[in-house]
Amino acid sequence: MSAISLQGISKRYPDHVAVEKFDLEVQAGEFMVLVGPSGCGKSTTLRMIAGLEDISEGRLLIGGRDVTHAEPHERDIAMVFQSYALYPHMTVYMNMAFGLLRTSKLSRSEVDQRVREAAQRLQITELLERRPNELSGGQRQRVAIGRALVRKPKVFLFDEPLSNLDAKLRTHMRGELERLHAELGITIVYVTHDQVEAMTLGTRIAVMDRGHLRQVGPPMEVYRRPADRFVASFIGSPEMNFLAVPQGTSEGHTWLSDHFGDAALRPGATLGLRPEELVLSNASGSEAAPLSWLGVVQRVERLGAEAYAQIRVGNSDVLVRTEADAALVAEQSIVLTPELSRLRVFDAQSGTMLTPRV
Numbered sequence: 001m002s003a004i005s006l007q008g009i010s011k012r013y014p015d016h017v018a019v020e021k022f023d024l025e026v027q028a029g030e031f032m033v034l035v036g037p038s039g040c041g042k043s044t045t046l047r048m049i050a051g052l053e054d055i056s057e058g059r060l061l062i063g064g065r066d067v068t069h070a071e072p073h074e075r076d077i078a079m080v081f082q083s084y085a086l087y088p089h090m091t092v093y094m095n096m097a098f099g100l101l102r103t104s105k106l107s108r109s110e111v112d113q114r115v116r117e118a119a120q121r122l123q124i125t126e127l128l129e130r131r132p133n134e135l136s137g138g139q140r141q142r143v144a145i146g147r148a149l150v151r152k153p154k155v156f157l158f159d160e161p162l163s164n165l166d167a168k169l170r171t172h173m174r175g176e177l178e179r180l181h182a183e184l185g186i187t188i189v190y191v192t193h194d195q196v197e198a199m200t201l202g203t204r205i206a207v208m209d210r211g212h213l214r215q216v217g218p219p220m221e222v223y224r225r226p227a228d229r230f231v232a233s234f235i236g237s238p239e240m241n242f243l244a245v246p247q248g249t250s251e252g253h254t255w256l257s258d259h260f261g262d263a264a265l266r267p268g269a270t271l272g273l274r275p276e277e278l279v280l281s282n283a284s285g286s287e288a289a290p291l292s293w294l295g296v297v298q299r300v301e302r303l304g305a306e307a308y309a310q311i312r313v314g315n316s317d318v319l320v321r322t323e324a325d326a327a328l329v330a331e332q333s334i335v336l337t338p339e340l341s342r343l344r345v346f347d348a349q350s351g352t353m354l355t356p357r358v
C-alpha cells in the first residue's frame with residue numbers, strides 16, 4: 001500500500017489551471033521530491049496533500065484512507081515551510097510542544113519526552129529556552145523540522161525548506177535531512193525548484209512542468225534517460241547540450257537510423273549530450289567515429305578540479321567538461337565526439353526521447 005496516492009488530481013482556479021490530472025504513488029519510507037520551474041504547481045500539489053488547498057478533481061489517499069475532503073488535522077501529516085513560521089514570542093521548547101499540548105491527548109511528560117528526543121536528534125537541546133529571534137536561519141529551520149518531528153506523522157511535507165539558507169548551510173542541511181530520513185524511515189514529499197537538491201535527496205524525483213507531471217523515477221535514471229527535452233534540460237547542471245545531426249556523414253546517418261529509427265533523421269530532431277559525454281580531440285587527428293562535430297573553442301572555464309570548454313558549433317554553443325589543465329585556447333578548431341552509448345535523440349515534433357533499439 002502506498003503512503004500517499006494522488007489519483008488524477010487537478011487544481012483549477014477560475015482563470016488558471018495550476019495542476020492538471022496529476023497521478024503519483026508515494027511509497028512508505030520514500031523521499032519523493034517534486035521539482036520543476038517556478039509556477040509549475042509544486043506548492044499547490046503539496047498544499048492539496050496537506051489539505052490547505054481544495055482539490056478540484058481527483059482522489060487523494062493517505063495510508064490507504066480517502067482524505068480528498070478531510071480537514072488538515074485529520075490527515076496525519078506535518079508540513080515544514082520555507083518561512084519557518086515559528087511563534088516569535090515562544091521559546092524553542094514551546095514552539096515544538098505547543099501543537100501537541102493543544103491538539104493531542106498526550107500527557108505533559110509524554111510531550112516533554114518527545115520534544116527532548118527531537119531536540120537531541122536535531123542537536124538543538126541547548127537552544128530550547130531561546131526565542132526564534134535569538135537563532136540563526138539554520139537553527140530556526142531545525143526548530144521548524146523539530147516541530148514536525150514531535151508529531152510523529154505518517155507523512156512529512158517540505159516546501160523549499162532550505163531556500164533561505166546560504167549555500168554552505170544548505171549543503172549541510174541536505175546531509176541532515178538525509179540522515180533523518182534514513183534513521184527514522186519516514187515518508188517525505190519535498191518540494192524544490194533546485195535540481196541539485198532533487199538529485200541529491202530524492203529516492204525518486206517527480207519533474208513537473210506547467211501543472212503536468214513529466215517524469216517520475218530515481219534521480220540517476222531521470223538524469224540518464226529523461227523522458228523529453230524539457231526534463232533533459234531542466235535536470236542537470238550545467239545543462240545538457242542539444243546538437244543538430246551532423247551534415248554529410250552517411251556513416252553517421254546510417255548509425256543513427258540503425259539505433260534510433262528514421263525519426264532520428266527528421267529535420268529538427270536533436271541529439272542530447274551532457275557536458276561529460278563529449279570528448280574533444282584535435283581537428284588534425286581524424287578519429288574514426290560515425291558521429292562528430294567540428295567546433296571552435298570560445299573560452300575555457302577552469303574550475304580547479306575540472307574545466308568547461310565553451311565551443312561554437314554551427315550557430316550554437318556547446319559546453320564540454322574536460323580536465324582542468326587541458327591544453328585548449330580560444331579560437332582553436334576542435335572535434336567533438338560523443339560517447340555513443342550515452343547519446344540521446346529527441347523527436348523533432350514532440351520533443352520526447354526516442355528509445356534506442358539496442
Ligand SMILES: Nc1ncnc2c1ncn2[C@@H]1O[C@H](COP(=O)(O)OP(=O)(O)OP(=O)(O)O)[C@@H](O)[C@H]1O
Pocket residue numbers: 013016017018036037038039040041042043044045193
Ligand atoms: N489563488 C490562486 N489563484 C489563481 N492562480 C493561482 C493561485 N495560487 C497559485 N496560482 C497559480 O498556480 C500556479 C502554480 O503555483 P504554485 O505556487 O503551485 O507554483 P510553484 O511550482 O510552487 O512555484 P514556486 O517555485 O515559484 O514556488 C502559478 O501559475 C500560480 O500563479
Ligand SMILES: [Mg+2]
Pocket residue numbers: 042043044
Ligand atoms: Mg512554491
